[in-house]
Amino acid sequence: MIWFPLKIPSWIRWPSPSTTRHVFYGVLIGFSLSLTSTSFTLYIQSRRRRQRRFAAKFEQRPIELRSDEIVSGVTGLIGNTPLVRINSLSDALGVEILGKAEFLNPGGSVKDRVALRMIDDAERLGLLRPYTGSRIFEGTVGSTGISIATIARARGYDCTIIMPDDVAEEKVKALKALGADVERVRPASIVDKKQYVNLARQRAAKFGRLDSTDKSSPNSKKKRPNIIESNSASVLVTTTASRVEFDMEDPHSKDEYLSKPRGYFADQFENRSNYEAHYNGTGPEIWRQTNGRLDAFVSGAGTGGTIAGIGQYIKSKNENVVIVLSDPEGSGLYNKVKHGVMFDRKETEGTKRRHQVDTVVEGIGINRLTNNIDLALPIIDDAFRITDAEAVSMSRYLVKNDGLFLGSSSACNLVACVKLVRRMGWAEGQKVVTILCDSGSRHYSKPLLPRFTLMSALRNDEYLRKAHIPMDPQIVEDLLLPLPPLEPL
Numbered sequence: 001m002i003w004f005p006l007k008i009p010s011w012i013r014w015p016s017p018s019t020t021r022h023v024f025y026g027v028l029i030g031f032s033l034s035l036t037s038t039s040f041t042l043y044i045q046s047r048r049r050r051q052r053r054f055a056a057k058f059e060q061r062p063i064e065l066r067s068d069e070i071v072s073g074v075t076g077l078i079g080n081t082p083l084v085r086i087n088s089l090s091d092a093l094g095v096e097i098l099g100k101a102e103f104l105n106p107g108g109s110v111k112d113r114v115a116l117r118m119i120d121d122a123e124r125l126g127l128l129r130p131y132t133g134s135r136i137f138e139g140t141v142g143s144t145g146i147s148i149a150t151i152a153r154a155r156g157y158d159c160t161i162i163m164p165d166d167v168a169e170e171k172v173k174a175l176k177a178l179g180a181d182v183e184r185v186r187p188a189s190i191v192d193k194k195q196y197v198n199l200a201r202q203r204a205a206k207f208g209r210l211d212s213t214d215k216s217s218p219n220s221k222k223k224r225p226n227i228i229e230s231n232s233a234s235v236l237v238t239t240t241a242s243r244v245e246f247d248m249e250d251p252h253s254k255d256e257y258l259s260k261p262r263g264y265f266a267d268q269f270e271n272r273s274n275y276e277a278h279y280n281g282t283g284p285e286i287w288r289q290t291n292g293r294l295d296a297f298v299s300g301a302g303t304g305g306t307i308a309g310i311g312q313y314i315k316s317k318n319e320n321v322v323i324v325l326s327d328p329e330g331s332g333l334y335n336k337v338k339h340g341v342m343f344d345r346k347e348t349e350g351t352k353r354r355h356q357v358d359t360v361v362e363g364i365g366i367n368r369l370t371n372n373i374d375l376a377l378p379i380i381d382d383a384f385r386i387t388d389a390e391a392v393s394m395s396r397y398l399v400k401n402d403g404l405f406l407g408s409s410s411a412c413n414l415v416a417c418v419k420l421v422r423r424m425g426w427a428e429g430q431k432v433v434t435i436l437c438d439s440g441s442r443h444y445s446k447p448l449l450p451r452f453t454l455m456s457a458l459r460n461d462e463y464l465r466k467a468h469i470p471m472d473p474q475i476v477e478d479l480l481l482p483l484p485p486l487e488p489l
C-alpha cells in the first residue's frame with residue numbers, strides 16, 4: 001500500500017475557535033428549527049386527518065336510493081321492510097335476534113301486506129272494480145281494518161270495519177280518520193251471529209240485496225243477496241246488479257253487470273290471499289335478508305297467515321330451520337301444537353274475562369281452526385306459552401334498553417325467541433328471526449269500557465295493577481341471566 005503525505009493547501013486556514021463555535025451554534029439552531037417545524041406540520045396533519053375521520057363517522061350519509069326508485073302511491077310503500085338486530089337481547093344471549101320491522105309499513109302493521117294482496121287478488125279475479133261504489137267489509141281487531149281502509153282509499157273503494165268494542169281507542173280514531181265506517185260490537189264467540197267476523201259477512205250480504213223479493217220461493221218475502229262466485233267459499237262477493245251473469249252478446253247487460261257496486265267480505269281468517277301475501281312476499285324477503293342463513297323463525301298467530309306463509313316458504317328452502325309459535329294466555333293453539341287438541345285452561349276455569357282470547361296481547365291467539373291455521377300446523381316444530389306478565393315485561397325491557405316501543409304481539413314474539421335460545425342452548429351467533437308486527441303507540445289508550453278491558457292494556461299501568469299483572473322488566477332480565485355451568489357427569 002502506498003501512502004501519500006496529506007498536505008493541506010497553504011490558503012486553507014482553520015477558523016478560529018470562536019468562529020467554529022458560532023458556526024456550530026448556527027447549524028444546531030437551524031437543525032432544531034427545521035425539526036420542530038417538521039414535527040409541528042406532521043402533528044397538524046395527523047390532527048386534521050383524525051378530525052376528518054371523526055366527522056365522517058357522524059356525517060349524514062349520502063342519499064343511497066337509486067334515482068329511479070320512486071314507488072307508485074301508498075301501496076308502493078308496503079313491504080321490503082328492514083330486519084333490525086335487537087341489540088340488548090342479542091348481546092345478552094350471544095346470538096342474533098333479528099326482527100322484521102313490519103311496523104314501518106304505511107298502515108303501521110304487517111297487515112298492510114295481507115290487505116293489499118286480498119284486494120289485488122279480488123281485482124285480478126274480476127270480483128272488485130275500483131270507482132264503482134263498491135265496499136269492502138271486514139271483521140278485525142283493528143290492524144287489518146286500518147290496512148284495508150288505507151288501501152281502499154287509494155284504490156277507489158269504501159269500507160266498513162266491524163270490531164270488538166274493547167280494542168285500543170287509537171285504532172278506532174285511525175280508522176275514522178281514514179274514512180272507514182266503523183261498527184263496534186260486544187265481543188262474542190264465533191258461534192254467535194253477532195260476533196264481529198260474522199257481522200261483517202252479514203253486512204256484505206246485505207249490501208248486495210236487491211229490492212226485488214226472492215223469486216225462487218213464491219211464499220218468501222225475504223230479499224236475497226245477489227252473490228258472485230269467488231275464489232274461496234268464505235270470501236263473499238255480492239252485487240247490486242239485477243243479474244249475476246251478463247249476456248256476452250249484449251254490451252248493455254255486460255256494462256250494467258260490471259259497473260254495479262259490489263260488497264266484498266274479505267275474510268282474512270279463511271282467505272288464502274292472506275297466506276299468499278307472506279309465502280310470496282315476507283318469506284322470500286327474510287330469506288334474502290339473511291342470505292338463507294337462519295336457524296329459527298318465531299311468530300304468533302291471529303289468523304295464522306304470517307306463520308303459515310313465512311314458515312312454509314322457509315321450510316321449502318331449508319327443512320332444518322325451526323319454526324316456533326309464540327302463543328299468549330287464553331289461546332288454544334299452544335295445546336294444539338304440543339298435544340293435538342285446541343284447548344286452554346282458562347276456558348274451563350270460569351275465569352275467562354273476554355270472549356275470543358283472554359290476554360292483554362292484541363292480534364295473536366285464537367281458539368278455533370281456520371284455513372290459514374290449517375296451513376300453519378304441519379310446519380310448526382315447537383310452541384311457547386307466553387304469560388301476560390312476560391309480554392308486559394318484554395315491552396318495557398325493550399323501551400328501557402333499545403328505545404324500541406313495540407306492540408304486544410311483538411313483545412310476545414321476542415319472549416318466545418329468548419325462551420327458544422335458552423331451550424336450544426344456543427350462544428354461538430345462531431340467527432333467530434321474528435316479526436315486529438306493529439308499534440306500541442297503538443296500545444296505550446285507556447280502555448273505554450272497563451268490563452272488557454283486557455286488550456289494549458299493555459301500557460295502561462292502572463289497568464295492569466288492577467288485573468294483578470306485574471310491570472317488571474326484571475322478568476326478562478332473569479330469563480337473560482347466564483346459565484349456570486353444567487354439573488360434571
Ligand SMILES: Cc1ncc(COP(=O)(O)O)c(C=O)c1O
Binds near residue numbers: 301
Ligand atoms: C298486531 C298483530 N300482530 C300479529 C297478528 C297476527 O298475524 P296473523 O293474523 O298473520 O296470524 C295480528 C293479526 O291480526 C295483529 O293484529
